[in-house]
Each structure stands twice: as C-alpha cells, then as structure tokens.
Amino acid sequence: MKIIDSDFHTKIDAYIEENWDACLADITSLVKIPSVEDLDKAETGAPFGPGPRAALTEALSIAKRMGFATTDVEGYAGFAELPGAHETQLGIIGHVDVVPDGPGWHFPPYNVTEKDGYLIGRGTLDDKGPLMVCLYALKFWKDQGKQLPYTFRFIFGANEETDLMDVEHYRKTYADPEFLFTPDAEFPVCYGEKGGFNANITSKPITDGVIAEFTGGAATNAVPGEAIALVHANADELPASDGITVTCENDTCARIHAQGKSAHASTPESGKSAIAMLVNYLLENNLCNEAEREFLETDKKLLDHTDGSGVGIATHDDYFGPLTVVGGTIKMDNNRFIQTLDSRFPTSTDGDKLLAQLRKVFEPIGATVENTMLLPPFLTDPNSPEIQALSEAFNTITGEDRKPFTIGGGTYAREFKRGASFGVEMPWIENPDWVGSMHGPDEGISIEQLKTAWKIYALAFGKLCELDL
Structure with missing residues (x-):
C-alpha cells in the first residue's frame, strides 16, 4: 500500500517548523520533573515513586491533548494509540524515568537550557527529548487525516533506568506488537544488544x-x-x-x-x-x-x-x-x-x-x-524488512549510507519478541565540550539533531506501513 507521497518531504519540513515550539514546551515540561526512581515513596499507582509517576502522567496528558487514545497501565507504564485499518500492531516505546542528576552540572539539571543550538537538561537526550519528537512524528501522520493500515501503539515506560519492571508488568496484560522500536540509542538502527x-x-x-x-x-x-x-x-x-x-x-x-x-x-x-x-x-x-x-x-x-x-x-x-x-x-x-x-x-x-x-x-x-x-544477548535479523525500512529511512533523510549495527547498551527492544533501537544519537557528530552525554552532567542534544530525528521517524512510520506484515 502506498503511504509516502511525493510531497512528504515538503509536508514534514513545514510540520516540524510549525510545531517545534510546542514540541520544545512539551520536552521542557517532562524535563522539569525529576523522575528518578524512589521506591521508599512507592504506592499503588506509583510503583516507582512520585517522580516517575508525575512524568508518566505528563506524557499521557500530552498525548491525550494531541488527540491520541491513552491508557494508564497502573502507573507502571502507559500508552497512546493510533488505530489503523487492521489490528496488526506496530509499537514504539520510550521512557520517562531518568538517572539521578549527580554532581558536576553547570546548568540546572531539571530545566531545559537552550544554548547555541543545544538543549541541556537531564532527559533531553535520554529519553524525554527523543520520546517527544517521535511522538510528534506519529502525530504528523495522525494529522494527515488518512487512516494508516496498521495500528500504532506508543508505550511510555517508567522504569527503564533500573529494573524494567514497567515492561514486565505491561506484558502480563498486553500482547507484543508485531514489531517495535525504541528511540533510545543510536542511528542508523541497532538490531542487537549485548547481554x-x-x-x-x-x-x-x-x-x-x-x-x-x-x-x-x-x-x-x-x-x-x-x-x-x-x-x-x-x-x-x-x-x-x-x-x-x-x-x-x-x-x-x-x-x-x-x-x-x-x-x-x-x-x-x-x-x-x-x-x-x-x-x-x-x-x-x-x-x-x-x-x-x-x-x-x-x-x-x-x-x-x-x-x-x-x-x-x-x-x-x-x-x-x-x-x-x-x-x-x-x-x-x-x-x-x-x-x-x-x-x-x-x-x-x-x-x-x-x-x-x-x-x-x-x-x-x-x-x-x-x-x-x-539479561541475555538480544538479536534481530538485520536483513528483515522492518530493520531495512528503518535503515532506509535514516539514510534517505540524512543522505548517509550507514549499516545496521549492534550495541553494548540495553534498551527496551530486547524485552519484546521482535524489535530494534532507532536513534537519536549520531556518535560521529562531535558536540562542544560543554555538552554532556547521557547519564552524565550537562546532558544535552542539538536542536538540529532532534529535528532530523523527527523527520526520520516520520518517514520510518510511513515505510513500516508500506510493508506486508
């Protein structure tokens, strides 16, 4: 089924510019929440403490405002859904929890500081910034007013940084998507993760x-x-x-x-x-x-x-x-x-x-x-149509010719039957010394990189919809 038309690039470029301020405001609202696990304050509906609970509530509120149907999975996770013509489900999963801010910061960790084209704050890179541009990429297709062939479910996890109890709880009730990716690693596309x-x-x-x-x-x-x-x-x-x-x-x-x-x-x-x-x-x-x-x-x-x-x-x-x-x-x-x-x-x-x-x-x-x-090592066939679709989306938008790869990090992808991790980092791009890495002080990412990821995700959704699943 043809999903991506000749006007796609013009449409998505205009959409990103029209919606960037709203996206940045939503990233900021998530970063402001210090969503670090605190089991001493856990309670029913907030199994990982008040921070992850508040961030999950905010993510679901943002998705609902966008017009997605939302579900709270008892505080362990939540999801936003875009129904398709068929029940076959494609998934995306990001996380709203973060590691502690730790020492060494030169910027306020729980606020977004915009400096020289970069966003600095805990979660701007891992994973609140990527999660939000990916959600806006799905909203792009929703706003086109045409029903997609497959149902998309965007899962918000709240326990990725520690014990992954969010996914364990989610999978007790809900079946795995046919294929899933997480915007929580590096481009072009990762098909395997170390144990x-x-x-x-x-x-x-x-x-x-x-x-x-x-x-x-x-x-x-x-x-x-x-x-x-x-x-x-x-x-x-x-x-x-x-x-x-x-x-x-x-x-x-x-x-x-x-x-x-x-x-x-x-x-x-x-x-x-x-x-x-x-x-x-x-x-x-x-x-x-x-x-x-x-x-x-x-x-x-x-x-x-x-x-x-x-x-x-x-x-x-x-x-x-x-x-x-x-x-x-x-x-x-x-x-x-x-x-x-x-x-x-x-x-x-x-x-x-x-x-x-x-x-x-x-x-x-x-x-x-x-x-x-x-966790055992995780591998998906790098030649599968889904991995190739993600890889092609990246290379088309960036003009690169990069191949799928494996990583040492662990992401949500390994928790599902078929999945991959897909951006947003591009480690070959050198950041200024004052921009920190994920889990470190002054964590940050460039605005241009987030906008590029937004466009890649939008194209990837279209390419996945054109597959015969």
Whole structure:
C-alpha cells in the first residue's frame, strides 16, 4: 500500500517548523520533573515513586491533548494509540524515568537550557527529548487525516533506568506488537544488544579501619564521575595527585575527592572512573589497614580493566565485539564495602560463567558476589524488512549510507519478541565540550539533531506501513 507521497518531504519540513515550539514546551515540561526512581515513596499507582509517576502522567496528558487514545497501565507504564485499518500492531516505546542528576552540572539539571543550538537538561537526550519528537512524528501522520493500515501503539515506560519492571508488568496484560522500536540509542538502527549482568560485591566486615567513609558514582550503569573518601589521616601530609583534591575535615581526618569523567556503562572507554582513581590513591599512600587493602587491591583488578581481563571475564564474539565492565558505585555500610558491577557481554559467555569467575576472584578474600540483574544477548535479523525500512529511512533523510549495527547498551527492544533501537544519537557528530552525554552532567542534544530525528521517524512510520506484515 502506498503511504509516502511525493510531497512528504515538503509536508514534514513545514510540520516540524510549525510545531517545534510546542514540541520544545512539551520536552521542557517532562524535563522539569525529576523522575528518578524512589521506591521508599512507592504506592499503588506509583510503583516507582512520585517522580516517575508525575512524568508518566505528563506524557499521557500530552498525548491525550494531541488527540491520541491513552491508557494508564497502573502507573507502571502507559500508552497512546493510533488505530489503523487492521489490528496488526506496530509499537514504539520510550521512557520517562531518568538517572539521578549527580554532581558536576553547570546548568540546572531539571530545566531545559537552550544554548547555541543545544538543549541541556537531564532527559533531553535520554529519553524525554527523543520520546517527544517521535511522538510528534506519529502525530504528523495522525494529522494527515488518512487512516494508516496498521495500528500504532506508543508505550511510555517508567522504569527503564533500573529494573524494567514497567515492561514486565505491561506484558502480563498486553500482547507484543508485531514489531517495535525504541528511540533510545543510536542511528542508523541497532538490531542487537549485548547481554547485561549486574552484581553487588560486598566485603567482609572491617574493624579499626583507616577509611571512615567511601562513596562514589551516581548509578550502577555509568562510569563514576566522582568519588569521596574520609580517612583517618593528616591532610597536610598527603601528596597532590592528578584529579585528586585533599582537604582537612578535622584534626584527625582528611577528605579526599576524586574527579573523573562519567560515561554510559556500555562505552566505558569514553569515561574515567573516579572510584578507580580514589582506590589507587588510597593504596599508593597506604591509607588503609590490612583488611581494607586486601579488598581494595582486588577491587582494583575490576576497576582498572574495562574489558574484564583484570578479573578473568574478558571475552568477545563477531556480533558484539568485547565484553565491557564497570564498577558504577561504591559505598560503605555496616563496616563493609559494597561495590556494584555492570557488565555488557557477548554471546561467547553467560551469566553463570560470569558469576562463577567473579566469585572465584572475590570469595578468597571473604567477599560475596550477588547477581542482581541478568539479561541475555538480544538479536534481530538485520536483513528483515522492518530493520531495512528503518535503515532506509535514516539514510534517505540524512543522505548517509550507514549499516545496521549492534550495541553494548540495553534498551527496551530486547524485552519484546521482535524489535530494534532507532536513534537519536549520531556518535560521529562531535558536540562542544560543554555538552554532556547521557547519564552524565550537562546532558544535552542539538536542536538540529532532534529535528532530523523527527523527520526520520516520520518517514520510518510511513515505510513500516508500506510493508506486508
């Protein structure tokens, strides 16, 4: 069935310019909501706390105002629907929750700052900005006044950044779409995602320690950009070091601050672990007793090698390349260190092998390793008509000739029977230094890139409708 006519490009360009201010206002209204999971304040209808609940309410309100039929899935998720001529359903899923803002911001994290053609704010890139331009791309087709052949369902998730309980709850009631994509990764189109393995590594109890406090990182799934330790030592006697600041806390304690560079756990090579910096400083300056040194030296093996070689879990395959691993957060609780771990792994290993090897490394020093999350690798046939349709939409709009690929990050796509992740990032485009990445401080995206994504999504919807599903 012919859906895309010769006037498509003229129509969508005009539509974007006419509706950009409204779209920006809706992005801003979502970013203003600090939609970080808070299970201590969870309640019926708000299973992930008040922030995700408020953001979900706002997204559904925006979609309803646009004229879509909306459904609230008990606060776990929601969806907007555009009925088609047939019941066959195509899906889109984005998320309204965000990771904590964390330290290091130069702009207000929960407001949209427009500067030099960029939007800065938590969620502008991951995933409130992409979600909104994608919803407006679907609205473009709705506003054409012609019924599409397939039903489109746009799902709003509220728990993507932590446990994906939103999708689990949704799928208990609703069938999967025939095909689904999420605007929560990179262009041109991703057809596969590494497996995900998270763990908590907990030391044995430590008595008479030199380290009174140790905190670092904002999220398990990010390279930690900042770490702080309070140690029993004279600050005046501690040496200077790159990225390390030492201040006097009181007569007997020094506060040591490490400043690294935050990055997503799927691309740890683009970051610098502040926890690793601080661990190395403590060890080099003997700011630990014997039990603390034993744990920190073992933790160093994990933190210093993002390919897993330090703890014996390095591996790779032809689809995904090498395994990656980061130690995202650390804290002290009841005289124990608790180090979190996030690994993205290819098809050449599995969760059982990872857990066994990590226990082999940490159990001899009295530490425990608990697997807290496990996702198998996800693959969709890159030659399928749906993947090709998305790829063609990207290349047509941009004039590029890029091929489908796989990633180390985990997206909603893997939770459904057939899916992909589809934009909005274009990692080959270099941003100014003051524009941060997803999960980092000063998270941002260019307005031009959002508008380009809007046009790509609109064309992709049309191409999907022309397939025989």
